[in-house]
Amino acid sequence: MNLFPYFDAVDFSQYVDNVPFAWKYSMGGTIEKNTHKLQEGRLKNIELAIVGVPFNSGHDDFERTATPDKLRKAFYRLADVRKLNIVDLGNLKASTSHKGNYLALRDVVDYLNELDIVTIILGGSQDYSYGVCQAFRSDPFFSLTAVDAFLDVKKGVESLSSTNYLSQVFKTMPDLFQFSLLAYQSHYVPDIYFEKTKGINAHLRLGKLRDNLSGAEPVLRNSDFLTFDMAAFKYSETANSLNLPNGLYADEACQLMKYAGASNRMKVFGLFGLNIDSETVELSVNLAAQLVWYFVQGYLIRDKRKPEQGDGFSTFSVEIPELSGPLVFCKNEDTGQLWVQVQAINNETLYFACSEKDYEAASGNEIPELWLKYVQKTDEILK
Known part of the structure; x- marks a missing residue:
């Protein structure tokens, strides 16, 4: 073009x-x-x-x-x-x-x-x-x-x-x-x-x-x-x-x-x-x-590393009684930015930016509302 x-x-x-x-x-x-x-x-x-x-x-x-x-x-x-x-x-x-x-x-x-x-x-x-x-x-x-x-x-x-x-x-x-x-x-x-x-x-x-x-x-x-x-x-x-x-x-x-x-x-x-x-x-x-x-x-100052690549990221798994599996968070070790993992119905693993508040909610056995919305929307797209 x-x-x-x-x-x-x-x-x-x-x-x-x-x-x-x-x-x-x-x-x-x-x-x-x-x-x-x-x-x-x-x-x-x-x-x-x-x-x-x-x-x-x-x-x-x-x-x-x-x-x-x-x-x-x-x-x-x-x-x-x-x-x-x-x-x-x-x-x-x-x-x-x-x-x-x-x-x-x-x-x-x-x-x-x-x-x-x-x-x-x-x-x-x-x-x-x-x-x-x-x-x-x-x-x-x-x-x-x-x-x-x-x-x-x-x-x-x-x-x-x-x-x-x-x-x-x-x-x-x-x-x-x-x-x-x-x-x-x-x-x-x-x-x-x-x-x-x-x-x-x-x-x-x-x-x-x-x-x-x-x-x-x-x-x-x-x-x-x-x-x-x-x-x-x-x-x-x-x-x-x-x-x-x-x-x-x-x-x-x-x-x-x-x-x-x-x-x-x-x-x-x-x-x-x-x-x-x-x-x-x-x-x-x-x-x-x-x-x-x-x-x-x-x-x-963009950090072009991605959480799915693993390098430079820490992973935290949080168990919530209402969920069949753990909720997984990834943290950029340099910036402190957080992502939450969504396991889609086609077995694809997706990552969405989230806040410290979302992580704290999960740590308190509360399902983060935004994560639930992402799960529902991705399933809607990929089904």
């Missing part, structure tokens, strides 16, 4: 004067160097690829936005990560319809997944997450996580938009393995709306997440795609257009991004909903750039 016809290339020269130190020490300098190599046809060893989606979708048409380029301006001026081969493919070219744009993004992500290249999407509106999800349509274990103050499902008869894109995802992927919503605000999400979701869930409302931010780490470690809506922030952090008095703080979000980047399973990170029309646009754009930077930092 030739990626270049899908994109308008980045003009790096417009960003050079914006950097507070030598260009070669900036993210922009590193990305420019790597991208030029890509243009020479050298796809080998690329680890991450930036994709700009310069569209904000409405009900009847879509408008082109400068959001990806403004985000690049802020991101490129940050300190480089010299051990990483990261490129910028440019901005996705407009199709003649919503559907055409979604399909183009699907094709790009699908191809990058095949090459084991992690995709970073600088969005436009969050409904483009639907296009990304379609790249995983044949993966029975696809897991989606959203960071958002709202649950974006349909409230009635509505056209596909950033406020209801999840309904279309659930409609086209009724067997979705897992969907988790992080940092949602209970006063904006009626409980009945969760009945419209599909798959296993590990939702964390804002208050619970703030009490224990590390509780999101195993959720993100189990995720293939993270879609992040800038509306998840408190108004004082980004002056978002929704004027939300509550929401995430900047440092909390940066830590979440580091967790996401460090996840071996994470293949796509999409940042959407950046408001570039506000009076405090520089604040919002700078924060968005730092989110991307911390995702990249997380990627740098």
Whole structure:
């Protein structure tokens, strides 16, 4: 597949004067160097690829936005990560319809997944997450996580938009393995709306997440795609257009991004909903750039060893009276991260990220609820 016809290339020269130190020490300098190599046809060893989606979708048409380029301006001026081969493919070219744009993004992500290249999407509106999800349509274990103050499902008869894109995802992927919503605000999400979701869930409302931010780490470690809506922030952090008095703080979000980047399973990170029309646009754009930077930092510390490989992992068996066999946990000896083992009905052994809380529950003769959900869902898939 030739990626270049899908994109308008980045003009790096417009960003050079914006950097507070030598260009070669900036993210922009590193990305420019790597991208030029890509243009020479050298796809080998690329680890991450930036994709700009310069569209904000409405009900009847879509408008082109400068959001990806403004985000690049802020991101490129940050300190480089010299051990990483990261490129910028440019901005996705407009199709003649919503559907055409979604399909183009699907094709790009699908191809990058095949090459084991992690995709970073600088969005436009969050409904483009639907296009990304379609790249995983044949993966029975696809897991989606959203960071958002709202649950974006349909409230009635509505056209596909950033406020209801999840309904279309659930409609086209009724067997979705897992969907988790992080940092949602209970006063904006009626409980009945969760009945419209599909798959296993590990939702964390804002208050619970703030009490224990590390509780999101195993959720993100189990995720293939993270879609992040800038509306998840408190108004004082980004002056978002929704004027939300509550929401995430900047440092909390940066830590979440580091967790996401460090996840071996994470293949796509999409940042959407950046408001570039506000009076405090520089604040919002700078924060968005730092989110991307911390995702990249997380990627740098990925431990690519897998629990099924055994090396560097300790195994703990916990006997629970209600179960016919022991519950097996694997612990990464360097990071302390835990996985729980699921023995599927086809005798395949699977591993899912879990928390210390799950291990403690099992040690107290209590069957971890999440483990039970994984067993039921995998049996459903593999029977």
